[in-house]
Amino acid sequence: MSRDVLIKINYFLVAFWLIGASLIVMHFESPEKLIQGEWVEKEWRLEKEDLHGTDDLQIQAALRKEILRNVEDLHLGIWKFYENGTLRSTTPEQGSEIEWFIKGRGHVLELRREGKQIESFQIQQISKDRLVLHLNFDLQVKGIIEIVLERKERGEQYAEKV
Amino acid sequence: MKLGALTAFSAGMVNVASVTVFFAFTSNITGYYAVFAQELSKGNWYQGAVVLLWILLFFIGSFLSNFVIIQGKGRWSQYISHAIPVVLEFLSILFVGLYLDFFYQNSLQETEFLVGALLFAMGLQNGLTASISNSVVKTTHLTGLTTDLAILVSMFSKRENRNNNALVDKFHLLLTIMFAYVAGGLFGGLGYVYFGNGTFYLTCGILLVIALYDFYKIGRIKRMFIKRHQEVCSI
Numbered sequence: 093m094s095r096d097v098l099i100k101i102n103y104f105l106v107a108f109w110l111i112g113a114s115l116i117v118m119h120f121e122s123p124e125k126l127i128q129g130e131w132v133e134k135e136w137r138l139e140k141e142d143l144h145g146t147d148d149l150q151i152q153a154a155l156r157k158e159i160l161r162n163v164e165d166l167h168l169g170i171w172k173f174y175e176n177g178t179l180r181s182t183t184p185e186q187g188s189e190i191e192w193f194i195k196g197r198g199h200v201l202e203l204r205r206e207g208k209q210i211e212s213f214q215i216q217q218i219s220k221d222r223l224v225l226h227l228n229f230d231l232q233v234k235g236i237i238e239i240v241l242e243r244k245e246r247g248e249q250y251a252e253k254v
Numbered sequence: 255m256k257l258g259a260l261t262a263f264s265a266g267m268v269n270v271a272s273v274t275v276f277f278a279f280t281s282n283i284t285g286y287y288a289v290f291a292q293e294l295s296k297g298n299w300y301q302g303a304v305v306l307l308w309i310l311l312f313f314i315g316s317f318l319s320n321f322v323i324i325q326g327k328g329r330w331s332q333y334i335s336h337a338i339p340v341v342l343e344f345l346s347i348l349f350v351g352l353y354l355d356f357f358y359q360n361s362l363q364e365t366e367f368l369v370g371a372l373l374f375a376m377g378l379q380n381g382l383t384a385s386i387s388n389s390v391v392k393t394t395h396l397t398g399l400t401t402d403l404a405i406l407v408s409m410f411s412k413r414e415n416r417n418n419n420a421l422v423d424k425f426h427l428l429l430t431i432m433f434a435y436v437a438g439g440l441f442g443g444l445g446y447v448y449f450g451n452g453t454f455y456l457t458c459g460i461l462l463v464i465a466l467y468d469f470y471k472i473g474r475i476k477r478m479f480i481k482r483h484q485e486v487c488s489i
Contacts, residue, residue: 106310106313106314109306109310110307110310112303113303113304113306113307113310114303114307116299116300116302116303117300117303117304117307117366120299120300120303121300122300122362122363123300123301123362124361124362124363177360193360193362194362194365195276195277195278195362195365196276196277196278196365196369197278197289197293197301197304197305197308197366197369198300198301198304198362198366199277199301200277202277212277217296218298
């Protein structure tokens, strides 16, 4: 194959990837849309750096509370992501609200109160039904907390089925 | 060396500022290739497509820089060829700063778009420095540079290499770029604390200095050339 043809293939490939990626970004649901709605905490998993063979430790309530000390609105285990960018656990009340933002390529969930960042999570997985968040913490030991949430509608359906 | 140091400094600034504002690196794309594969393997098509777009924008930036330089030979002056990528980079970074100040609503789409603009700017800069230096200098990422530095340090274990001025000069150049990049990062991080989005305007200021310095340097070389030519003709 001549080099003139090869360079044309190069240009074609770049244009193809560019158009293809743009179409996917335009037509697929972004994490910002997917996250909107009501989510129920299903699981908390602690992955400590200095613990071996104990991957699935249940986090004690006190520790969980300590970790979420800045986001007491979420202590009921329900995360409601409103379209207007606010996050609550129960019915809206007067007072300072938590705002949520998705950053990076859609892999960071940032929570702010009065413009100040109070927490940021790594979005490990996000789909219509499941949201997995990772939180780096530095309390007594360094480690990662995995928070698994499921969309509320689905959780209710499952409860009814059971 | 001065040009390399200044461009590396601006790249370090942009990179740290973008991580602070957007949670995304913008001066290096090695990691994005891995992230692209990771997102695809997880079935995250949207995120994968965003990362692919970013990589392509960096590619297009580098392509444009070299394209302007090689197509400009014989058509317009060397200074114009060097200035076009710097001006485009300046405009991209200025656009990001202005958008953040006056329009930014913190939405994901805006973040992706602005990160894309910064990656395009860094691609322009990397393409420019690599084209000027025959691919010896790359100022927006340090993977290759660290490898080259390590190779040089190991070469200096032999006495004859230690006495080789070309190798020593290269070592000084790479070391300068490395420190300039880190210093730019520090300045970008601290600058964001004090100036906020103004950090992007500061980067634009540095790019202006680069453009003017290049203008001065090319002008000086031209004047020297004319002077020598006149001296030779008078003899």
